[in-house]
Amino acid sequence: MKKRAFVTLEKVKEIANEIPTPFHLYDEKGIRENVENVKKAFSWNKGFKEYFAVKANPNPFLINILREYGCGCDCSSMTELMLSNALGCKGSDIMFSSNDTPAEEFVYASEIGATINLDDFTHIDFLDKLVGIPETISCRYNPGGYFEIANSIMDNPGDAKYGFTKEQLIEGFKILKSKGAKYFGIHAFLASNTVTNDYYPELARILFELAVEVRDKTGCDIRFINLSGGVGIPYKPDGEPNDILKIGEGVHKVYDEVLTANGMGDVSIYTEMGRFMMGPYGALITKATHEKHTYKEYIGVDACACNLMRPAMYGAYHHITVLGKENEPCDHKYDITGSLCENNDKFAIDRMLPKIDNGDYLFIHDAGAHGFSMGYNYNGKLRSAEVLLQSDGSFKMIRRAETPKDYFATFDCFDILNPILK
Numbered sequence: 001m002k003k004r005a006f007v008t009l010e011k012v013k014e015i016a017n018e019i020p021t022p023f024h025l026y027d028e029k030g031i032r033e034n035v036e037n038v039k040k041a042f043s044w045n046k047g048f049k050e051y052f053a054v055k056a057n058p059n060p061f062l063i064n065i066l067r068e069y070g071c072g073c074d075c076s077s078m079t080e081l082m083l084s085n086a087l088g089c090k091g092s093d094i095m096f097s098s099n100d101t102p103a104e105e106f107v108y109a110s111e112i113g114a115t116i117n118l119d120d121f122t123h124i125d126f127l128d129k130l131v132g133i134p135e136t137i138s139c140r141y142n143p144g145g146y147f148e149i150a151n152s153i154m155d156n157p158g159d160a161k162y163g164f165t166k167e168q169l170i171e172g173f174k175i176l177k178s179k180g181a182k183y184f185g186i187h188a189f190l191a192s193n194t195v196t197n198d199y200y201p202e203l204a205r206i207l208f209e210l211a212v213e214v215r216d217k218t219g220c221d222i223r224f225i226n227l228s229g230g231v232g233i234p235y236k237p238d239g240e241p242n243d244i245l246k247i248g249e250g251v252h253k254v255y256d257e258v259l260t261a262n263g264m265g266d267v268s269i270y271t272e273m274g275r276f277m278m279g280p281y282g283a284l285i286t287k288a289t290h291e292k293h294t295y296k297e298y299i300g301v302d303a304c305a306c307n308l309m310r311p312a313m314y315g316a317y318h319h320i321t322v323l324g325k326e327n328e329p330c331d332h333k334y335d336i337t338g339s340l341c342e343n344n345d346k347f348a349i350d351r352m353l354p355k356i357d358n359g360d361y362l363f364i365h366d367a368g369a370h371g372f373s374m375g376y377n378y379n380g381k382l383r384s385a386e387v388l389l390q391s392d393g394s395f396k397m398i399r400r401a402e403t404p405k406d407y408f409a410t411f412d413c414f415d416i417l418n419p420i421l422k
Helices: 009-018 028-041 060-067 078-086 103-111 122-131 166-178 199-218 244-258 275-281 310-314
Strands: 023-027 049-053 072-075 094-097 115-118 136-140 147-149 152-155 183-187 221-226 268-271 282-293 297-301 320-322 332-337 346-353 361-364 385-389 395-399
Touching (some): 009 023, 009 282, 009 395, 023 028, 023 275, 028 049, 028 060, 028 244, 028 385, 049 275, 060 078, 060 395, 072 078, 078 094, 078 103, 103 115, 103 122, 115 122, 115 183, 136 166, 136 221, 166 183, 199 244, 275 282, 310 346, 320 346
Parallel strands (some): 023 385, 049 072, 049 268, 094 115, 115 136, 136 183, 221 268, 297 332
Antiparallel strands (some): 023 282, 147 152, 282 297, 282 361, 320 361, 332 346
């Protein structure tokens, strides 16, 4: 598979004349086509709902596109709850999946009617003392050990800080029911960024069988099962993307085998995808500004790890297209670097690319999720603008770039920086 940029060099130059690089660019057409496929994949389930993981990309313009298709918001913090509420998400449109949760966040989630997904057994009493137990409540399950698909270890839930054990979840449901809860949900996240059509069906079987056991042992009315996220994208060009239609078929098959067969054919399926919903449909656009010839060949660009930290933080691979040179041979080996005072500020190491000249525009792929949202201000760097490439080919800015005044704004209650803040 060859990764292709969703924008031309000519269009990037047009945008850059108005909005200087670096900027994050999003493909509205791709986002819409993808969410339509997700809905189609799970259309067999009457209560299906995708709760977009706000942490992946908290831009209200992008979230509103998903909301047009009935998506809700998966939130994990106060500000994500506030953002979702401000956009008009109410009650069951918001799933609050948090951990080590501050009291004020539980209180606010309760005030706006969000569905609360408890991460720990001790949070039952904590929530009860704060606001009482709501009629609808969910709990997060952690099966422990290793999670495997076809004898291949996908992740290690037993080492994760999240969720109830099975014994805790069963006892917890009994307690919640005694405290007035009427409707229950089960949630789990067992592996991150899986690129296999088997992940959701395998997870679904675990949760569906658990749901039957929990119902039988507690008598609780289980209304929904939340498969959470974990459906990933292939960052490398030779990767095979997930087929969401096949994934939906796989979950449907397990649903009928386990839930329908045990009289639970009315349970709603929820998902909380972030990376799959937005990742491939965003890119970091940056311009080559310097070249350096020492022990290696370096290309310096006007973006840095503050704009996309995954390569620096995880050593993550992000494919790079040199716009306008897509058909030229990749016969130059480069490190692509930013200007931070950190040697890990590199978007690529020893990457074979076409010859890059100063002024060339680089399209860094798959930055639509956990890209801008993980930005930071080290070295006084400022977060970039965000731009939407609209379905009709036009573009609009959906977040302006930060300014020095934004960076210094938390000193506005003092006199020490008056010359800057005035």
